[in-house]
Amino acid sequence: xxxxxxxxxxxxxxxxxxxxxxxxxxxxxxxxxxxxxxxxxxxxxxxxxxxxxxxxxxxxxxxxxxxxxxxxxxxxxxxxxxxxxxxxxxxxxxxxxxxxxxxxxxxxxxxxxxxxxxxxxxxxxxxxxxxxxxxxxxxxxxxxxxxxxxxxxxxxxxxxxxxxxxxxxxxxxxxxxxxxxxxxxxxxxxxxxxxxxxxxxxxxxxxxxxxxxxxxxxxxxxxxxxxxxxxxxxxxxxxxxxxxxxxxxxxxxxxxxxxxxxxxxxxxxxxxxxxxxxxxxxxxxxxxxxxxxxxxxxxxxxxxxxxxxxxxxxxxxxxxxxx
Amino acid sequence: xxxxxxxxxxxxxxxxxxxxxxxxxxxxxxxxxxxxxxxxxxxxxxxxxxxxxxxxxxxxxxxxxxxxxxxxxxxxxxxxxxxxxxxxxxxxxxxxxxxxxxxxxxxxxxxxxxxxxxxxxxxxxxxxxxxxxxxxxxxxxxxxxxxxxxxxxxxxxxxxxxxxxxxxxxxxxxxxxxxxxxxxxxxxxxxxxxxxxxxxxxxxxxxxxxxxxxxxxxxxxxxxxxxxxxxxxxxxxxxxxxxxxxxxxxxxxxxxxxxxxxxxxxxxxxxxxxxxxxxxxxxxxxxxxxxxxxxxxxxxxxxxxxxxxxxxxxxxxxxxxxx
Numbered sequence: 300x301x302x303x304x305x306x307x308x309x310x311x312x313x314x315x316x317x318x319x320x321x322x323x324x325x326x327x328x329x330x331x332x333x334x335x336x337x338x339x340x341x342x343x344x345x346x347x348x349x350x351x352x353x354x355x356x357x358x359x360x361x362x363x364x365x366x367x368x369x370x371x372x373x374x375x376x377x378x379x380x381x382x383x384x385x386x387x388x389x390x391x392x393x394x395x396x397x398x399x400x401x402x403x404x405x406x407x408x409x410x411x412x413x414x415x416x417x418x419x420x421x422x423x424x425x426x427x428x429x430x431x432x433x434x435x436x437x438x439x440x441x442x443x444x445x446x447x448x449x450x451x452x453x454x455x456x457x458x459x460x461x462x463x464x465x466x467x468x469x470x471x472x473x474x475x476x477x478x479x480x481x482x483x484x485x486x487x488x489x490x491x492x493x494x495x496x497x498x499x500x501x502x503x504x505x506x507x508x509x510x511x512x513x514x515x516x517x518x519x520x521x522x523x524x525x526x527x528x529x530x531x532x533x534x535x536x537x538x539x540x541x542x543x544x545x546x547x548x549x550x551x552x553x554x555x556x557x558x559x560x561x562x563x564x565x566x567x568x569x570x571x572x573x574x575x576x577x578x579x580x581x582x583x584x585x586x587x588x589x590x591x592x593x594x595x596x597x598x599x600x601x602x603x604x605x606x607x608x609x610x611x612x613x614x615x616x617x618x619x620x621x622x
Numbered sequence: 623x624x625x626x627x628x629x630x631x632x633x634x635x636x637x638x639x640x641x642x643x644x645x646x647x648x649x650x651x652x653x654x655x656x657x658x659x660x661x662x663x664x665x666x667x668x669x670x671x672x673x674x675x676x677x678x679x680x681x682x683x684x685x686x687x688x689x690x691x692x693x694x695x696x697x698x699x700x701x702x703x704x705x706x707x708x709x710x711x712x713x714x715x716x717x718x719x720x721x722x723x724x725x726x727x728x729x730x731x732x733x734x735x736x737x738x739x740x741x742x743x744x745x746x747x748x749x750x751x752x753x754x755x756x757x758x759x760x761x762x763x764x765x766x767x768x769x770x771x772x773x774x775x776x777x778x779x780x781x782x783x784x785x786x787x788x789x790x791x792x793x794x795x796x797x798x799x800x801x802x803x804x805x806x807x808x809x810x811x812x813x814x815x816x817x818x819x820x821x822x823x824x825x826x827x828x829x830x831x832x833x834x835x836x837x838x839x840x841x842x843x844x845x846x847x848x849x850x851x852x853x854x855x856x857x858x859x860x861x862x863x864x865x866x867x868x869x870x871x872x873x874x875x876x877x878x879x880x881x882x883x884x885x886x887x888x889x890x891x892x893x894x895x896x897x898x899x900x901x902x903x904x905x906x907x908x909x910x911x912x913x914x915x916x917x918x919x920x921x922x923x924x925x926x927x928x929x930x931x932x933x934x935x936x937x938x939x940x941x942x943x944x945x
Contacts, residue, residue, distance in 0.1 A: 321729075336727055340750060360716045377700040384719035388728070393683045393716040396707035404659055405711070406644075427663055505887055531887075538889050561887065564828060564854075566861050 301344040310338035325389045360407040361387055361587060365398040367414025375559050375576060376413075379433065382580020383411060390588050409591045411583050417474065429590040431598065433583050435476040441590065443583045445574040446602040447477045451484020453607045454526045454554040454572050459492055461614045463524035463552050469508055469536060470528040472500040481528050481556065501532060508535030516543060524552035524613070530561040533569050537612060553612040558605075567611030574605050624667040633661035648712045683730040684710055684910060688721040690737025698882050698899060699736075702756065705903020706734060713911050732914045734906050740797065752913040754921065756906050758799040764913065764921040766906045768897040770800045773928040774807020777849045777877040777895050780930055782815055784937045786847035786875050792831055792859060793851045795823040804851050804879065824855060831858030839866060847875035847936070853884040856892050860935060876935040890934030897928050 307314045312335065320327050320335040338344075363383060365376060380396070387394055395407065404410075410426060412419075413433035420438055423430065432442040451468075458466045468485040471478050482498060489496040499515075501507040508527070512519070512535070519525075527533040533555030540551050547553065547567055555562055558573025586598050630637045635658065643650050643658040661667075686706060688699055703719070710717055718730065727733075733749060735742075736756035743761055746753065755765040774791075781789045791808040794801050805821060812819040822838075824830040831850070835842070835858070842848075850856040856878030863874050870876065870890055878885055881896025909921050 339729075340727065343750070377703070380700075380703065380719060381721055384721075388718050388720075391729075393718045395711050395716045396703060397711075398704050398707075404663065406662070406714075427666070506889075509889070534887060564857065564884065564887070566829075566832070 301342045303344075305342055306335065306338045306344050309342060310335050322391070323389075357408050357591075358406055359392050360395055361392055361584070362395045362397055362405060362407045362410050364410060364412040365396070365414050366412065366416070366419055375557065378559060378576040379413070379580040379583075382577040382582075383584040384580075385577075386581045386584025386588065392584075392588065409587050411587055429587060429595050431583050431587040431590065433579065435480060435600070435602075437476050441586065441598040442600045443579055443586060444477065444600070444602055445579065445605045447480035447605075448484040448487075449602075450556060450572040450574075450605040451481040451526070452488050453484075453605065454556070455485045455488040457570075457607055457609075457613070458524035458526055458552055458554060459488070459494070461524070461552060461616065463522055463614075465497070465519065465523040466494065466526060467519065467523060468496065468498045468526050468528070469511075469532050470498055470500040471503045471532065473503070478528060485526055501535075503529055503531055505531050505535035505538065508532040509539045510535075512536055512539035513542070519551075521545070521550040524554065526554050528556055530555035530557040530559070530569055530571055533571065533612070534561060534565050537565060537567075537569070547612050548614045552614060555612075558608055562608070562610070570610045570613040571608050572605045573608045575603060579603055624665045626667075628665055629658065629661045629667050632665055633658050645714070680731050680914075681729055682715050683718055684715055684907070685718045685720055685728060685730045685733050687733060687735040688719070688737050689735065689739070689742055698880065701882060701899035702736070702903040702906075705900040705905075706907040707903075708900075709904045709907025709911065715907075715911065732910050734910055752910060752918050754906050754910040754913065756902065758803060758923070758925075760799050764909065765923045766902055766909060767800065767923070767925055768902065768928045769925040770803035770928075771807040771810075772925075773879060773895040773897075774804040774849070775811050776807075776928065776930045777879070778808045778811040780893075780932075780936070781847035781849055781875055781877060782811070782817070784847070784875060784939065786845055786937075788820070788842065788846040789817065789849060790842065790846060791819065791821045791849050791851070792834075792855050793821055793823040794826045794855065796826075801851060808849055824858075826852055826854055828854050828858035828861065831855040832862045833858075835859055835862035836865070842874075844868070844873045847877065849877050851879055853878035853880040853882070853892060853894055856894065856935070857884060857888050860888060860890075860892070870935055871937045875937060878935075881929075881931055885931070885933070893933045893936040894931050895928045896931045898926060902926055 303314055303317050307317045316331065317335055320332055324332060384394055404426065409429035411431050411433060412423060415432060415434060430440065432440045435442055435444040435447065455466060468482060470482055486496045499511065501511050525536045527536060533553050536553050537547065540547055545551055553569065555569040555571035558571045559576060562569040562571045582601055586601065590596060590598050626637055626640050630640045640658055643655050647655060707717055727749065732752035734754050734756060735746060738755060738757060753763065755763045758765055758767040758770065778789060791805060793805055809819045822834065824834045848859045850859060856876050859876050860870065863870055868874055876892065878892040878894035881894045882899060885892040885894045905924055909924065913919060913921050
């Protein structure tokens with residue numbers, strides 16, 4: 300049987316170093332990792348993850364539940380997964396992905412859950428192992444999310460600063476915390492600017508927001524900006540404006556929300572609020588592993604600040620009408 | 623210590639049944655699984671995946687490498703991951719996802735690798751554990767893919783059947799097997815129809831194909847159909863045609879390739895060749911687990927047939943010009 304000492308000898312490093320590469324790869328340079336892994340492969344050495352798991356009465360597995368219909372959200376979750384995987388691999392954890400309405404709790408050390416709707420919380424409350432939710436919630440569960448209110452504030456403030464007369468919020472027709480927070484950000488900035496908030500909500504599909512605007516076109520005169528709760532909604536708004544032959548960004552401004560994939564596929568490209576979803580995933584993973592290590596101790600929540608990305612669906616600063 | 627017998631007693635089933643739920647969940651009804659998992663959770667029973675792994679000298683972990691830049695392909699890989707996860711979870715395997723140019727082989731029982739370019743094969747050839755590639759290759763590695771040639775044939779044949787005079791293939795500017803196969807399918811059908819193949823290649827970005835068509839607009843008279851090697855390319859072609867104010871699908875037809883997400887976000891929605899990517903992922907997972915079980919025995923390849931999805935960027939059958 301090949302031992303850790305054999306690997307250390309082959310790689311010409313100390314046993315301590317080999318152990319660190321295995322147990323705390325995040326503390327080690329890539330070069331050193333390469334060297335040690337090469338020696339491990341040459342010798343076919345298998346560090347005893349399984350033995351360790353057994354000793355600790357752990358599985359070293361985390362399950363990630365996506366409760367939302369995957370087809371509507373794909374690009375988003377891929378980035379989240381990457382972040383989660385990164386955090387887990389640092390601690391020799393691996394992942395099981397559960398989607399498409401399977402509620403199979405299976406065997407693992409803890410859960411990351413996302414895409415919850417109100418009706419899911421009853422089920423979640425009965426889970427006995429550590430759980431971290433991705434997405435803000437009002438029920439006291441530990442969670443990670445972007446600062447949705449701040450996102451709403453950022454985009455609204457930007458639209459106003461560009462001189463658009465009317466700034467409308469196009470929200471997602473869901474009674475969920477993240478949506479309320481984005482709206483709250485919008486409302487707060489509008490009120491601070493002594494403007495009246497105007498909110499319309501649609502299903503989170505580009506065809507729905509497109510339809511909404513087609514039907515209500517007269518309500519929105521030139522010099523209106525649409526602050527949207529998702530890039531999907533923003534894409535539909537963009538299409539409806541283009542159909543009418545109106546100019547983006549001079550006649551109408553659009554700001555999306557998410558900043559993953561979709562914003563860059565459309566033309567003109569969307570000004571949007573970007574969430575660093577991979578980073579959020581990483582934080583989810585770290586928080587869950589801490590919670591497991593601390594035997595289920597409450598972790599609270601962590602909000603990451605979103606970022607305004609200025610592109611082609613909003614005027615340049617100063618207001619192009621005057622320039 | 624809670625035993626399997628305790629779980630059986632609590633769930634009021636035989637020990638055999640509990641064992642089957644744990645080791646062969648795919649052979650068991652969802653109801654039975656629910657019952658047994660509930661008992662396991664109540665008793666806090668942890669089946670000895672770790673012990674089993676240890677006994678077999680295995681990790682029960684599979685690593686999935688995405689070698690391609692993630693930002694360009696996100697929606698696609700999410701579905702693949704779902705399929706892989708499904709196959710792994712059936713056999714109590716879990717997943718580690720490796721992306722963004724990390725080549726950290728780490729510790730696991732085998733690898734699924736995708737997004738390979740020619741320069742990656744040297745590295746892949748040195749991996750000593752079982753490997754399955756997602757994506758056809760010419761180097762003799764076991765792989766899973768859609769039947770790319772058939773996909774090219776399907777779309778070309780459909781474009782011709784709709785009465786478009788000129789059918790052009792807009793390919794991806796990569797010297798890779800999947801691209802060559804799609805082109806081969808196009809060429810074969812064109813030759814069978816005694817038409818001259820006409821191929822143009824661009825980078826796989828909508829803005830690139832859009833630019834290409836803008837620059838070469840006079841080359842493509844009305845009644846041309848563009849058979850594209852990806853939906854990204856098709857989206858750019860659609861935009862360029864719309865800019866010129868030409869009619870889709872009467873003046874120009876467009877057929878994409880992939881059928882994931884992007885095809886439905888644009889307007890008009892793309893006629894496309896759909897790959898069942900989740901199913902492909904499942905097959906990758908199954909093939910790799912077989913290979914691990916069979917101590918690295920060669921598995922060959924498996925091609926899944928793609929499907930033509932008829933939408934709004936192609937005429938209705940019979941050719942609308944004549945109707």
